[in-house]
Amino acid sequence: NAGVTQTPKFRVLKTGQSMTLLCAQDMNHEYMYWYRQDPGMGLRLIHYSVGEGTTAKGEVPDGYNVSRLKKQNFLLGLESAAPSQTSVYFCASSTDSIGQPQHFGDGTRLSIL
Amino acid sequence: EDQVTQSPEALRLQEGESSSLNCSYTVSGLRGLFWYRQDPGKGPEFLFTLYSAGEEKEKERLKATLTKKESFLHITAPKPEDSATYLCAVANNAGNMLTFGGGTRLMVKP
Numbered sequence: 678n679a680g681v682t683q684t685p686k687f688r689v690l691k692t693g694q695s696m697t698l699l700c701a702q703d704m705n706h707e708y709m710y711w712y713r714q715d716p717g718m719g720l721r722l723i724h725y726s727v728g729e730g731t732t733a734k735g736e737v738p739d740g741y742n743v744s745r746l747k748k749q750n751f752l753l754g755l756e757s758a759a760p761s762q763t764s765v766y767f768c769a770s771s772t773d774s775i776g777q778p779q780h781f782g783d784g785t786r787l788s789i790l
Numbered sequence: 791e792d793q794v795t796q797s798p799e800a801l802r803l804q805e806g807e808s809s810s811l812n813c814s815y816t817v818s819g820l821r822g823l824f825w826y827r828q829d830p831g832k833g834p835e836f837l838f839t840l841y842s843a844g845e846e847k848e849k850e851r852l853k854a855t856l857t858k859k860e861s862f863l864h865i866t867a868p869k870p871e872d873s874a875t876y877l878c879a880v881a882n883n884a885g886n887m888l889t890f891g892g893g894t895r896l897m898v899k900p
Contacts, residue, residue: 681833708886720834720877720890727886735887767833775881775888776822776841781833 679703681782683768689788690758698753698785700768708771709751710735710779711743713764720767726751758789792817794891796878802897803868811863811894813878821881823861824888825854828875837863837876868898 681702690696700709711723712735722735726745740762742754751770755762765786769779795814803809815823822841826834838847840856847854851872853864863876875895879888 717892719892720879720888722887725886733886769833775886776839778824778836778839779888780836781826783831783833 681768681770681780683766683782683785685785686783687786689790690755691790692758692760694758695754695756696758696787697755698766698768698787700751700753700770700782702749702751702768702770702780704770704772704780705748706770706780707748707773708775708777708779709745710769710771711741711751711753712767712769713737714767714784715764723753723766760789763787763789792880792882792889794878794880794889796876796891796894798894799892800895800897802899803865805869805898805900806867808864808866808868810865811876811896813861813863813891814859815861815878815880815889815891816859817880817882817889819883821883823856824879824881825861825863826877826879828877828893834877865896868896870898870900872896873898 684699710725712720724743729748744752769781771777771779797812825837828834838854843858875893877893879890
């Protein structure tokens with residue numbers, strides 16, 4: 678049982694490049710989330726989805742886009758990467774509401790040069 | 791705006807030395823308070839959910855408690871394998887987001 682799987686695990690980009698981070702969950706969860714974790718800032722929500730085909734903005738959405746075409750997958754896109762987006766990105770999923778615990782993947786470590 | 795403050799930022803204990811981690815919060819209608827454990831290079835791992843003041847939950851050497859303003863994570867007779875960063879987060883009734891605290895880094899020496 679894999680739970681939440683994130684790919685890639687590490688990536689280095691140059692400023693202005695684009696990329697997509699993939700999150701896949703095999704728990705049939707409705708809700709999915711993308712966070713970034715920075716030293717001294719804690720975990721901050723970028724975007725989230727409450728079901729297939731839906732997305733919504735979180736606390737720090739600027740510079741990111743997301744898509745949830747299939748229930749099990751949640752994609753995070755950076756159209757034009759900036760050094761300020763250097764961070765560790767975590768995906769999470771939960772059953773059907775914010776009151777339920779979220780299950781996290783092991784993160785993608787992204788460096789923008 | 792919901793706020794979560796965890797203290798201390800770092801805590802060093804000797805094996806067997808019990809202590810408590812604090813999570814102070816302000817939230818507009820508490821939906822739930824969550825405790826997570828995070829090991830280096832890994833994602834947060836769910837520990838407990840507390841939903842109302844007075845509620846307590848236990849798991850092995852860990853016990854979480856909740857009041858209207860704060861939550862405590864009590865660690866009894868810790869072992870080196872309890873070393874990790876412990877995160878606290880709150881969900882309010884109005885939205886779909888968790889607000890996380892900055893975490894407490896716990897180090898247990900043998």
